Amino acid sequence: MNAIEVHDIVKTFGDFTAVNGVSFDVKDGEIFGLLGPNGAGKSTLIRMMVTLLLPTRGTATINGFDVVKKADDVRRSIGVIPQAMTSDLELSVYENLLIFAKLYGVAREKRNALIAELLNAVELTQWADKPVKNLSGGMRRRVEIARGLVHEPRVFFLDEPTTGLDPVSRTAVWDMLRRIKSQRDLTVLITTHYMDEADKLCDRIAIVDHGTLVALDSPEALKASIPGRDPATVSLDDVFVHYTGRDLRDALQEPSAADSPFMIRR
């Protein structure tokens, strides 16, 4: 059975087409990587799948629920780690998890055991009472991962979860994801810029460029698809460059409100 089914999905913003007719399926229990240059449409694609954006055209079903018609059922069955850090910095690690457990309607009697189990899984038990603002970037990411799993979702979306982390923290995050995945019935869809990590972790990889799907297969098959090269010497970086080209992607983007100097920093 497929955990995710995306069919000919399109998203336009005015005249600009961010995602243009993408289709793919993700099997139950699979770790699926979504790769692409900056501005390729990966985040827009994820945002449509997690109900944060409405598709302009096409369909997507998650765990059998349509993202437009059955949005609340989709939300109940997925965990999401957005690109931006969305944990509350003033609250403690435990409080962040507790609030989201309540938002997802996790039963009172299950809450504490579940939170304790997740804190243990992301190795933050001893920091449970510390405010998130006192944690390092890697630890904050681990808080987000635990928070995204607090309601035991069946599909886990992670949008560039290791961006900005040092190599040690990055490795720790990936190891944790692998471990959590082995302990749970979980399908993972992940976007990343780190090809070596995607190579090691993902069962299949989709490469998106200019809003369209340009390649989709296992890492080995993608490497073998490069003509005139020995697959043993080909890296996923080579695959990425082969499918997306060497041109620099200069693209304008809307200034983020988060860049405002007037915002209260916490």
Added chain:
Amino acid sequence: MHRTWAIVEREMRRFSKSPMMIVMSMIFPLLQLVVLGYAFGGNVKHLKLAIVDQDHGVPAVKVRELASAVSSGARTVDLLDYTDSGQALTDLRNGVVNGVLTIPPDFSRRVLTNNEPRVALISDNTDTFVSASLGATVGGFISQLNAPETPVRVVGGAGLDIVEVYPYVPYIQYLLPGSITMSIFMMVMIGGGIIFIDDKARGLHEGYLVTPITKLELVAGFNISGTIKAVLAGAAITIIGSMIAGVPSPLDPIRLLRMMLVISVTAFALISLMFLLMVRVSDPLMPRMMFGLLNTVLYFPSGAVYPQQGFPGWMHAIAVVDPFTYSVHAFKSLLLKNTGFGAIAGDVTYLLIFSIVAMTAATMLFKRTL
């Protein structure tokens, strides 16, 4: 509904870790209460009055004696003698004196012959408060000059007795209802609007939007938590402000109970208005800009600092829909008159209807997607 309480719990946990927020929301209204209360509430004193006596007769001396009595008694004026009326007028224009009282050369002769004796007060009318105060003071002692030396035994004309229902209300007490409303508004803006938009800009709302929470649950959660914060600020300034302004029996439990009701509905009305205005905003600069604008548009037409009867028609129209108007009226009824529920029922009803309409509109406008 449990999701609404999760939002409330989150906001209150954050609030409890930011005690500066409640302090910040109270500093401005308290400062305003004290500074405006004492700046506008006192009597005008020590106005400089130049006297140019060109007569030197006995009636002129009497005018000077009456002026001196005011100078040494109520101290409304300080007298300065001038011999040159030209110099006195130059000093008036240069702001050295506030008014020039000229006693003309034929004043005494006209007094003695009952031939319309007149003195002239030339005042700097660029400051209407000062010129009105000088006019009233000089008019007062000139009328004493005209009073008969022997009181008339039987007065034929009609008289007026003024009975004041309430004890004297100093201006600082008159300002207190507006200051309480202002502190609620400050907390609504700082603890509600600004934080809401900042969280949105930092992406925190994405975290909410991927959960199964409904629009109504989300807006209700923000509104309830904002109301609780604003009620705390309003209650604190009610007690502190009452003590500063010298309101009699500031801790009267029945009045405090009624005050809490008005504080609660005011907080709910203002937070609902704020969310209605901010529901589609994402720029953190916007709530800060709107803060000053709303402050002016809501506070001044409410009758908090000046009676609404003096407003032009367009300002009356704002005052009619302005929730501040009803809040200030209810607080005035309770704090200055210690009235019962009957006097504030209309205000409470309007504020409740306003809250429901604004919250419903905000919920309808709230976007469940990015």
